[in-house]
Amino acid sequence: MKILVCISHVPDTTSKINFTEGDTKFDTNGVQFVINPNDEFGLTRAMWFKEKQGAIVHVANVGGLETEPTLRKALAIGADEAIRVNTPATDGYSVAKQLAHVAKEGAYDLIIGGRESIDYNGGMVPGMIAKLIGANFVNTCINLEVDGNNATAIREIDGGKETLSTSLPLVVGGQKGLVEESDLRIPNMRGIMQARSKPLTVKDPVDTNSETQTVSFQKPAPKGAVKLVDTVDELIDLLHNEAKVI
Amino acid sequence: MSVVVYTESEEGKFKKVAFEAVSYAKGIADTMGTSVTAVTVNGGNASELGTYGAAKVLEVSNDKLQNFNAEAYADVIAQAAKKEGASVVILTSSVNSKFMAPLVAVNLEAGYVPNVTELPSSTSPFRVKHSVFTNKAFSITEINTAVKIIGLAKNAYGLKENSAAGTAEAFAPNLDAHDFDMKIVSVDKATDKVTIADAEIVVSGGRGLKGPENWAMIEELAKTLGAATACSKPVSDMGWRPHSEHVGQTGKPVASNLYIAIGISGAIQHLAGINSSKVKVVINNDPEAPFFKAADYGMVGDAFEVVPQLNEKLKEFKAQNA
Numbered sequence: 001m002k003i004l005v006c007i008s009h010v011p012d013t014t015s016k017i018n019f020t021e022g023d024t025k026f027d028t029n030g031v032q033f034v035i036n037p038n039d040e041f042g043l044t045r046a047m048w049f050k051e052k053q054g055a056i057v058h059v060a061n062v063g064g065l066e067t068e069p070t071l072r073k074a075l076a077i078g079a080d081e082a083i084r085v086n087t088p089a090t091d092g093y094s095v096a097k098q099l100a101h102v103a104k105e106g107a108y109d110l111i112i113g114g115r116e117s118i119d120y121n122g123g124m125v126p127g128m129i130a131k132l133i134g135a136n137f138v139n140t141c142i143n144l145e146v147d148g149n150n151a152t153a154i155r156e157i158d159g160g161k162e163t164l165s166t167s168l169p170l171v172v173g174g175q176k177g178l179v180e181e182s183d184l185r186i187p188n189m190r191g192i193m194q195a196r197s198k199p200l201t202v203k204d205p206v207d208t209n210s211e212t213q214t215v216s217f218q219k220p221a222p223k224g225a226v227k228l229v230d231t232v233d234e235l236i237d238l239l240h241n242e243a244k245v246i
Numbered sequence: 247m248s249v250v251v252y253t254e255s256e257e258g259k260f261k262k263v264a265f266e267a268v269s270y271a272k273g274i275a276d277t278m279g280t281s282v283t284a285v286t287v288n289g290g291n292a293s294e295l296g297t298y299g300a301a302k303v304l305e306v307s308n309d310k311l312q313n314f315n316a317e318a319y320a321d322v323i324a325q326a327a328k329k330e331g332a333s334v335v336i337l338t339s340s341v342n343s344k345f346m347a348p349l350v351a352v353n354l355e356a357g358y359v360p361n362v363t364e365l366p367s368s369t370s371p372f373r374v375k376h377s378v379f380t381n382k383a384f385s386i387t388e389i390n391t392a393v394k395i396i397g398l399a400k401n402a403y404g405l406k407e408n409s410a411a412g413t414a415e416a417f418a419p420n421l422d423a424h425d426f427d428m429k430i431v432s433v434d435k436a437t438d439k440v441t442i443a444d445a446e447i448v449v450s451g452g453r454g455l456k457g458p459e460n461w462a463m464i465e466e467l468a469k470t471l472g473a474a475t476a477c478s479k480p481v482s483d484m485g486w487r488p489h490s491e492h493v494g495q496t497g498k499p500v501a502s503n504l505y506i507a508i509g510i511s512g513a514i515q516h517l518a519g520i521n522s523s524k525v526k527v528v529i530n531n532d533p534e535a536p537f538f539k540a541a542d543y544g545m546v547g548d549a550f551e552v553v554p555q556l557n558e559k560l561k562e563f564k565a566q567n568a
């Protein structure tokens with residue numbers, strides 16, 4: 001089985017979010033970039049397939065040179081090969097178009113992305129890839145088994161979960177549950193050394209357009225101070241008469 | 247030109263998000279001088295959608311679509327949008343809407359913006375505001391394509407009554423074999439509980455509750471309030487509560503009217519998931535807990551004393567205000 005894991009390069013979860021150039025650009029100053037957490041669950045599940053079922057795992061990212069440390073980290077975790085499509089990630093559709101091309105060229109059986117990236121929260125790239133290449137798709141995937149050409153996936157639904165069976169090629173939008181947090185891997189020295197000699201191919205982008213573009217960013221209005229209460233009676237009174245939520 | 251809106255239902259009854267989506271669709275249709283067409287799949291009574299501004303309701307009734315199926319539902323919506331010559335398609339932010347939105351977008355060659363919080367600030371060029379960086383910021387985004395797809399954020403726009411005809415028309419889309427490539431093996435759903443996605447009130451517990459054996463008081467409080475229960479990440483990681491209750495950046499988003507956080511510190515990753523809740527109440531014994539900075543109301547106190555008291559007083563309050 002050939003697996004492609006799509007890796008989004010995102011600000012780490014504790015990053016302070018600021019903008020520059022008249023609130024039109026994300027301020028990367030002092031921001032640490034990481035593998036998107038949802039993608040990391042997918043990458044770890046792919047490692048499981050590699051170790052248990054002999055799968056080949058490639059990772060791909062659409063972005064500039066600055067995303068290569070993130071791809072190297074994925075190689076250090078155990079991916080066999082990395083691909084960077086050398087163009088800025090401008091919107092979900094253009095990223096999906098580039099990755100769909102990579103997916104098609106590489107004839108992957110399974111393509112794993114994250115439910116959403118934690119920067120733009122678009123949640124559209126895996127689904128779009130699936131539609132563009134005519135593969136099946138499962139979103140919010142919390143468990144995945146593959147047996148030959150058949151896959152069984154569990155997805156999260158409101159208030160529970162649903163088990164689906166389908167065939168490959170399959171695209172999943174994954175999240176926590178694909179593996180547990182405790183199974184996530186921290187690259188060790190050996191992995192880091194090996195990653196240096198693993199192939200990281202830079203590909204030219206295919207022709208595509210962006211369907212959406214950011215005009216500007218805004219930060220939420222500053223919050224008023226908390227109202228502290230001493231008794232539960234006071235709290236109930238405020239929730240009823242002031243906030244009107246009970 | 248029209249605004250097409252997908253209206254979610256369950257067991258033949260519309261969900262609240264359906265009415266919110268129609269209210270929002272009507273808001274856009276008014277600024278664009280057009281009307282709203284709602285699409286239902288084995289849904290409820292069309293006139294209910296009329297109340298919020300749907301002039302026309304395309305009703306799909308099909309046994310094969312009894313359960314949600316992203317591929318097939320996406321085809322239904324895309325075909326309805328084409329039939330109506332839609333310039334804008336409205337979806338919600340439910341798990342199912344987010345599943346099918348990218349499929350509809352590719353099918354219609356339409357730009358899609360999720361987590362939209364307001365009506366467009368301009369319709370030509372078409373600009374909408376939506377939350378990004380897991381609710382830590384907003385982006386004003388322009389959609390360049392002829393057809394635009396909006397994923398409306400939950401609880402962002404509210405319900406607005408706006409009476410229209412709500413005239414029903416049967417609609418039978420063409421479905422092909424590929425639509426049914428995914429087979430549902432089983433569905434495992436707690437039917438007696440309020441889900442985090444649908445809840446108006448969420449009662450959430452953190453590591454401050456010390457252990458799973460102490461959750462009875464959280465469940466009782468939730469029961470009194472008709473609320474869903476939730477938890478912080480370490481609580482689900484330690485197996486005190488199911489993963490499905492974990493809220494935050496890596497868990498579920500919560501956009502309820504009231505979020506009560508008990509024994510939760512208020513780490514940035516937790517706040518990211520609950521920022522779009524309207525009113526936040528924090529109960530924590532540490533006055534320095536970061537959550538107090540993000541809360542509307544706070545009580546410094548021991549959860550083991552406060553929560554049972556709060557539950558008793560709320561029961562009395564409910565009895566008086568019933």
Ligand SMILES: Cc1cc2nc3c(=O)[nH]c(=O)nc-3n(C[C@H](O)[C@H](O)[C@H](O)COP(=O)(O)OP(=O)(O)OC[C@H]3O[C@@H](n4cnc5c(N)ncnc54)[C@H](O)[C@@H]3O)c2cc1C
Nearest residue numbers: 452453454478479494495496509510511515516531532549
């Ligand atoms: C990549 C990443 C993603 C993450 N995603 C999430 C996420 O999605 N959701 C999430 O929740 N976390 C997430 N986290 C974890 C987050 O950083 C915090 O560790 C977590 O939210 C802390 O949970 P907690 O507040 O329950 O526990 P603690 O930090 O242990 O806080 C417990 C609180 O309870 C209070 N307390 C103790 N005893 C009592 C008592 N008797 N009465 C009242 N109060 C009491 C304490 O004062 C304290 O404030 C993530 C972390 C990382 C690194």
